[in-house]
Amino acid sequence: xxxxxxxxxxxxxxxxxxxxxxxxxxxxxxxxxxxxxxxxxxxxxxxxxxxxxxxxxxxxxxxxxxxxxxxxxxxxxxxxxxxxxxxxxxxxxxxxxxxxxxxxxxxxxxxxxxxxxxxxxxxxxxxxxxxxxxxxxxxxxxxxxxxxxxxxxxxxxxxxxxxxxxxxxxxxxxxxxxxxxxxxxxxxxxxxxxxxxxxxxxxxxxxxxxxxxxxxxxxxxxxxxxxxxxxxxxxxxxxxxxxxxxxxxxxxxxxxxxxxxxxxxxxxxxxxxxxxxxxxxxxxxxxxxxxxxxxxxxxxxxxxxxxxxxxxxxxxxxxxxxxxxxxxxxxxxxxxxxxxxxxxxxxxxxxxxxxxxxxxxxxxxxxxxxxxxxxxxxxxxxxxxxxxxxxxxxxxxxxxxxxxxxxxxxxxxxxxxxxxxxxxxxxxxxxxxxxxxxxxxxxxxxxxxxxxxxxxxxxxxxxxxxxxxxxxxxxxxxx
Amino acid sequence: xxxxxxxxxxxxxxxxxxxxxxxxxxxxxxxxxxxxxxxxxxxxxxxxxxxxxxxxxxxxxxxxxxxxxxxxxxxxxxxxxxxxxxxxxxxxxxxxxxxxxxxxxxxxxxxxxxxxxxxxxxxxxxxxxxxxxxxxxxxxxxxxxxxxxxxxxxxxxxxxxxxxxxxxxxxxxxxxxxxxxxxxxxxxxxxxxxxxxxxxxxxxxxxxxxxxxxxxxxxxxxxxxxxxxxxxxxxxxxxxxxxxxxxxxxxxxxxxxxxxxxxxxxxxxxxxxxxxxxxxxxxxxxxxxxxxxxxxxxxxxxxxxxxxxxxxxxxxxxxxxxxxxxxxxxxxxxxxxxxxxxxxxxxxxxxxxxxxxxxxxxxxxxxxxxxxxxxxxxxxxxxxxxxxxxxxxxxxxxxxxxxxxxxxxxxxxxxxxxxxxxxxxxxxxxxxxxxxxxxxxxx
Numbered sequence: 001x002x003x004x005x006x007x008x009x010x011x012x013x014x015x016x017x018x019x020x021x022x023x024x025x026x027x028x029x030x031x032x033x034x035x036x037x038x039x040x041x042x043x044x045x046x047x048x049x050x051x052x053x054x055x056x057x058x059x060x061x062x063x064x065x066x067x068x069x070x071x072x073x074x075x076x077x078x079x080x081x082x083x084x085x086x087x088x089x090x091x092x093x094x095x096x097x098x099x100x101x102x103x104x105x106x107x108x109x110x111x112x113x114x115x116x117x118x119x120x121x122x123x124x125x126x127x128x129x130x131x132x133x134x135x136x137x138x139x140x141x142x143x144x145x146x147x148x149x150x151x152x153x154x155x156x157x158x159x160x161x162x163x164x165x166x167x168x169x170x171x172x173x174x175x176x177x178x179x180x181x182x183x184x185x186x187x188x189x190x191x192x193x194x195x196x197x198x199x200x201x202x203x204x205x206x207x208x209x210x211x212x213x214x215x216x217x218x219x220x221x222x223x224x225x226x227x228x229x230x231x232x233x234x235x236x237x238x239x240x241x242x243x244x245x246x247x248x249x250x251x252x253x254x255x256x257x258x259x260x261x262x263x264x265x266x267x268x269x270x271x272x273x274x275x276x277x278x279x280x281x282x283x284x285x286x287x288x289x290x291x292x293x294x295x296x297x298x299x300x301x302x303x304x305x306x307x308x309x310x311x312x313x314x315x316x317x318x319x320x321x322x323x324x325x326x327x328x329x330x331x332x333x334x335x336x337x338x339x340x341x342x343x344x345x346x347x348x349x350x351x352x353x354x355x356x357x358x359x360x361x362x363x364x365x366x367x368x369x370x371x372x373x374x375x376x377x378x379x380x381x382x383x384x385x386x387x388x389x390x391x392x393x394x395x396x397x398x399x400x401x402x403x404x405x406x407x408x409x410x411x412x413x414x415x416x417x418x419x420x421x422x423x424x425x426x427x428x429x430x431x432x433x434x435x436x437x438x439x440x441x442x443x444x445x446x447x448x449x450x451x452x453x454x455x456x457x458x459x460x461x462x463x464x465x466x467x468x469x470x471x472x473x474x475x476x477x478x479x
Numbered sequence: 480x481x482x483x484x485x486x487x488x489x490x491x492x493x494x495x496x497x498x499x500x501x502x503x504x505x506x507x508x509x510x511x512x513x514x515x516x517x518x519x520x521x522x523x524x525x526x527x528x529x530x531x532x533x534x535x536x537x538x539x540x541x542x543x544x545x546x547x548x549x550x551x552x553x554x555x556x557x558x559x560x561x562x563x564x565x566x567x568x569x570x571x572x573x574x575x576x577x578x579x580x581x582x583x584x585x586x587x588x589x590x591x592x593x594x595x596x597x598x599x600x601x602x603x604x605x606x607x608x609x610x611x612x613x614x615x616x617x618x619x620x621x622x623x624x625x626x627x628x629x630x631x632x633x634x635x636x637x638x639x640x641x642x643x644x645x646x647x648x649x650x651x652x653x654x655x656x657x658x659x660x661x662x663x664x665x666x667x668x669x670x671x672x673x674x675x676x677x678x679x680x681x682x683x684x685x686x687x688x689x690x691x692x693x694x695x696x697x698x699x700x701x702x703x704x705x706x707x708x709x710x711x712x713x714x715x716x717x718x719x720x721x722x723x724x725x726x727x728x729x730x731x732x733x734x735x736x737x738x739x740x741x742x743x744x745x746x747x748x749x750x751x752x753x754x755x756x757x758x759x760x761x762x763x764x765x766x767x768x769x770x771x772x773x774x775x776x777x778x779x780x781x782x783x784x785x786x787x788x789x790x791x792x793x794x795x796x797x798x799x800x801x802x803x804x805x806x807x808x809x810x811x812x813x814x815x816x817x818x819x820x821x822x823x824x825x826x827x828x829x830x831x832x833x834x835x836x837x838x839x840x841x842x843x844x845x846x847x848x849x850x851x852x853x854x855x856x857x858x859x860x861x862x863x864x865x866x867x868x869x870x871x872x873x874x875x876x877x878x879x880x881x882x883x884x885x886x887x888x889x890x891x892x893x894x895x896x897x898x899x900x901x902x903x904x905x906x907x908x909x910x911x912x913x914x915x916x917x918x919x920x921x922x
Binding site: 055056057058059060061062063064065066075076077078079080081082083084093096097099100132133135136154155191193198199200240242243244273274275277353355389390391392394395396397399400401402403420421422423425426427473474475476 | 865
């Protein structure tokens with residue numbers, strides 16, 4: 001069945017809303033002279049399973065559905081939402097939000113199907129891809145196989161989450177766009193103990209797919225092995241040094257540096273308002289010429305991918321930085337219109353209960369010319385950061401920070417010993433100008449990223465090749 | 480009263496749901512329901528930017544079949560949806576394992592007294608009035624100084640909600656509460672240096688909000704004082720956490736004595752009960768019955784009665800922070816903390832903010848922390864920071880792009896002083912905290 005009908009069936013049919021009702025709500029919204037308006041319908045079913053202490057400890061099933069109604073005039077936005085998808089409730093919401101503009105007039109809207117394209121992920125319900133018995137059998141297998149890996153393992157926690165999200169967006173031009181978005185994620189956390197000393201390791205992955213992605217090639221067991229490996233490395237780790245030194249970032253998940261240090265500062269809203277450290281700098285050099293960074297919503301099955309964004313715009317691969325030169329920002333409709341540029345398919349919202357804003361999808365740096373071993377060999381004294389726990393940025397000052405969960409010292413061109421507790425801090429607009437080598441080993445993360453902005457969480461992807469940065473501040477305890 | 484009628488209606492829904500769970504074979508069940516309405520407006524550069532009307536509802540249920548449990552939630556409160564939600568929870572309980580520690584709280588621990596905690600003060604403010612107030616707030620910030628160059632806007636939020644909680648032991652209670660806030664965020668610029676900061680006020684009763692003009696001015700002052708911040712060379716020094724950042728330190732302490740981390744042995748304060756965790760002058764306690772406070776509640780997320788109690792006295796750890804499940808795992812009794820602590824308070828010291836700066840003498844004043852960087856298992860602590868370098872009790876210049884590091888166990892033991900400059904805006908009430916010595920990493 002085509003996506004539009006699938007979405008209608010999961011969201012509108014159960015609540016008895018028809019296209020004619022959507023036309024009525026839109027006509028109500030447009031009875032004030034607004035620049036833009038949309039109605040966003042969503043039905044999201046999710047489940048989660050947790051295994052801990054060798055037992056299936058928790059399971060839950062959650063239904064979240066509702067609709068959000070928005071009217072935009074100039075820089076002004078009126079917004080209302082409800083968990084009740086009922087015509088009178090939504091007409092009332094439309095009345096409330098169009099009050100953002102004063103005078104009224106008559107309007108008539110007829111819905112038409114939005115132009116579509118083939119999606120980047122299947123329109124499936126991952127919750128139904130395994131029986132409940134098969135799901136818990138999978139968790140039990142991961143738990144028991146992981147526990148066998150090392151005698152020092154004290155605890156294994158395995159969790160699995162599946163989401164079946166259907167959305168419909170009606171826009172002021174009458175176009176009706178739809179998307180069905182599967183999302184699955186698994187995580188394995190391991191606690192190890194040796195001589196009374198405890199450490200932790202964690203690994204997971206996910207995709208816009210069904211649970212079969214964890215079973216193929218024993219992917220789930222690989223998460224367990226990787227979590228154990230990280231935990232054991234941390235058992236050996238000593239205190240991280242403090243001070244400024246050369247940092248080599250490993251490929252894949254350390255791309256969170258790009259996301260925090262660069263990506264947020266290139267979101268259209270901050271730049272339209274002039275509050276980002278990157279504001280007004282399109283065409284300027286913001287990175288060494290080795291750096292080309294893109295935001296790409298079109299990768300098949302990736303966690304951050306979208307066939308259309310939450311405003312119905314078709315997603316694309318947007319070049320943010322090309323050979324070190326800032327090319328453009330990520331845009332939603334509102335900020336694109338106010339800045340006089342095209343939307344880039346980055347208008348995202350956590351749910352119907354939140355307003356859309358420019359957000360990243362999958363953000364990564366393209367590969368460069370260097371062999372990763374040569375990059376390590378080129379460092380006399382520095383830090384090799386292989387994994388990160390998370391980060392944060394101040395958009396205005398450009399300062400960012402992130403915490404390494406797996407890091408090693410590099411001494412005389414060789415990785416010598418693991419260190420723990422390393423926090424990296426730097427300045428977004430400077431950091432990529434200090435990139436002196438870029439590996440030929442681009443990797444995307446395993447599908448675990450969640451980005452927070454203004455209290456809204458959305459799934460994202462990050463990636464990069466091995467990178468060498470000439471000088472970042474490392475906050476350790478060993479001075 | 481209209482509120483009481485609505486509470487009763489929602490109580491009936493919860494009771495209907497619990498009855499349905501028993502009908503579907505559950506040996507026990509608990510459920511929580513919340514309903515919230517709100518208005519948020521924001522103004523930027525002197526004009527309205529957004530008006531948002533909020534309307535949320537949600538229902539969550541946990542069913543037990545003996546010692547197996549299943550949970551489900553929905554935003555649809557219709558009878559049909561309630562039946563489906565209960566079925567979904569029951570279906571999950573067929574697949575979860577027997578867990579000897581799972582189950583409802585002990586009946587004798589459930590709350591039986593429900594004092595009026597003065598939590599419900601609806602704010603009769605229209606969207607237009609709220610916009611005017613937000614504009615007034617932002618104007619005060621923008622006109623404060625010529626170096627205030629841009630704005631992220633000012634916003635007003637008002638929320639009014641009802642929560643109902645019930646279980647098959649006969650507990651069924653609901654109450655209404657409100658929460659209002661006012662915030663402003665502006666940018667300051669001098670040459671190439673651009674900095675942003677904010678200030679906010681939050682209260683159950685809008686009469687207790689700081690005046691809009693004051694909130695605006697403070698946001699401007701805070702942005703201005705950060706201009707031309709620089710890094711520090713790598714060094715060790717004492718660190719003064721301002722009240723807002725000090726509450727994060729206490730938050731880490733609560734994390735370390737929380738049941739979930741203790742029974743998983745993922746805490747740097749395992750077996751610390753009865754031992755000296757802080758210096759002798761430190762007293763930390765919970766005040767669940769404070770009238771009108773943000774963390775006040777007669778019962779926790781499971782219906783267990785909350786208690787006004789000492790968590791630390793004379794620096795010695797007196798109790799953990801436990802839910803029913805984590806308490807049973809530890810062979811203890813719930814402390815009424817399912818869902819967290821209630822107005823956690825550290826007794827303020829004698830020194831006000833300027834006196835605390837004098838006590839710091841020469842060192843770092845931290846006003847902002849960034850990133851994670853707290854390892855609960857080991858207590859290792861390393862976070863991005865911004866603030867001011869202080870010499871002889873006087874602020875010298877703003878600093879940024881540094882990290883501060885230490886181990887929480889040592890940091891707690893070596894606290895030198897707690898200020899009288901308490902931040903009352905959150906569920907953790909503390910003045911500024913002076914830590915003896917930490918590693919600062921910078922340029």
